[in-house]
Amino acid sequence: MWGAVVAEIAIGLSACGHDWGRTVTSTTRPPPVLQTTSAATSTTGGGPPTGTAPTSSREVATAAPTGLSIAVRITGRKVSPSPATIELAVGESLTVTVTSDHDDQLHAHGFDVVAELVAGKPATVVLRGSATGVFDVETHEPALRLFRVAVR
């Protein structure tokens, strides 16, 4: 199921002006958190992009078994913690939990990951470094850069 979701996320990305045709999220080792995230995101893939609230909670996100994690809160146009660069090794995973005070769309450039954000509900995605480079993780309404991932 997860593989299909990843494919759908990747295709959904054509919405964002660039499609690298590269899916990065792990398909082999889904951490528990992915169950909720994938269930939510597959709604995005299977129907109109409305009401696609990821229902995973932050507790689940911080309980992700391996790799780095970051929790970001968006209040209006304020991002906390303040944007920074997160170093990620190739093959390493970063668990990202975003809570916004308004409905929005989360987009991890280069990782080909998008997720719908619903006001007040934390959404979790896992980014796995594959190609080297620096990639922005941002939201779209308004356009905010949350942080940047340097994969090396």
Added chain:
Amino acid sequence: MTAPLGLTALRPAVMPAHGVGSRQDLPLPFNLLLLGAALALLISFAALGALWKSPRFGNERGRPLPVPVARVLDSRTVRALFVGLSLVVTGWTLLALVAGKDNANSPVPHVAYVWLWVGLAFGSMVFGPIWLLINPIRWLHRGVLRVARVSEDFTLARYRLGYGPAAAGLLAFVWLELIAGDNATLPVLRVAILGFVLISLVLCLVFGRDYLRVGDPFAAWSALYGTLSPLGRRADGQWVLRTPLQGPNALGPQPGLLAVTSVMLGTTAYDGFSRQTWWYTFVQSSSLPGQVWQTAAMLSMCLAVAGSLYVAGAFSAMLARVPARGMATAFAPSLIPIAAGYLIAHYWSLWVFEGTNGLAKMTDPLGIGANWLGTAHLEPAAALIAPGLVANIQVVAIVTGHLLGVVLAHERAVTILDRRVAVVGQVPLLMLMVLYTVGGLTLLFSQ
């Protein structure tokens, strides 16, 4: 699997960090920053002490190309081939622009923001001012005049604006690429491209072909970066092989030269600057719209380049006891190799990555899932953008640009300044170039 279409309709496109592309290079390692800065200083002081004391390039006219090669370059067939290729790519792109689908698979943003911008600059650095020949506007203008049965030399006014319109046009282009919202969507690109064609055509009809030689933004972009090409043409039409110094040195004090070279350097510097974390954190948390800050920053960068060159030129004039008038323009050609170094350092990986992606998208201009060129599955060559290689290219490009800039400034100084004061007179300019170089390396290092 049909839902993504709905998503596409909902959100046609989003402005990424660059007009196209969301992959940026890893920061330059600190030891390479130090190495580059040290080399820049060393080169500058060595140039002061060791270089020639009287003008040298005036007499050097390059090594003539063998006659058969020159004949091929001048042959109607070869030139028609290049023009034909350019017109086919243009037509193909216009087809995608007018009839294609407005989604991420459209090749138009890649052609406009990567091929026309970075690709044309790189191509010109290698082959010379190719846009003067293959500019589609030139052929459109010619076609319109021919249909109207008017002479090709028809003009309404004499062209006296120099590089001014080119500077303004390039600034507008970079604003569209780096700052404007929805700049990768077809509605925006349609207005921009068709607007550009119409304005260009009117200017051509008013000013004739002289406008296309210096006033057209991409002609100037190609011609100025093209001065660095090893392939050159002497005033008598002879094809020569030459150093990257002779071309810029031969540029006369055209009006607008300072403006256009400042835009060339300033806009690339702005692109590097805008990626700094502290800057975009400030912009996106400000109560003013981000585009206000971004536009102000881009204009400030260009003004800072022009202003700093003006101030350095004035200092040089003071030290050499000559009038300051015209000094900045006289030294403006030194900015060309520096801008070229910045351009290569910033956009090499973009060119490899998105240039290739553009070719893959060109195979399906209408967005119907076609693969007319057979390039649909083309992937950027990972070896060409490996982090170690990119970092080395960045330092070599910026330091080489610095070296060429310093030598050009030296030659210009010993040409226009009295021999006894030429060495001291160029010190402010060399210091400025060290500043540009260290600044450029720092922008690549700190993100």
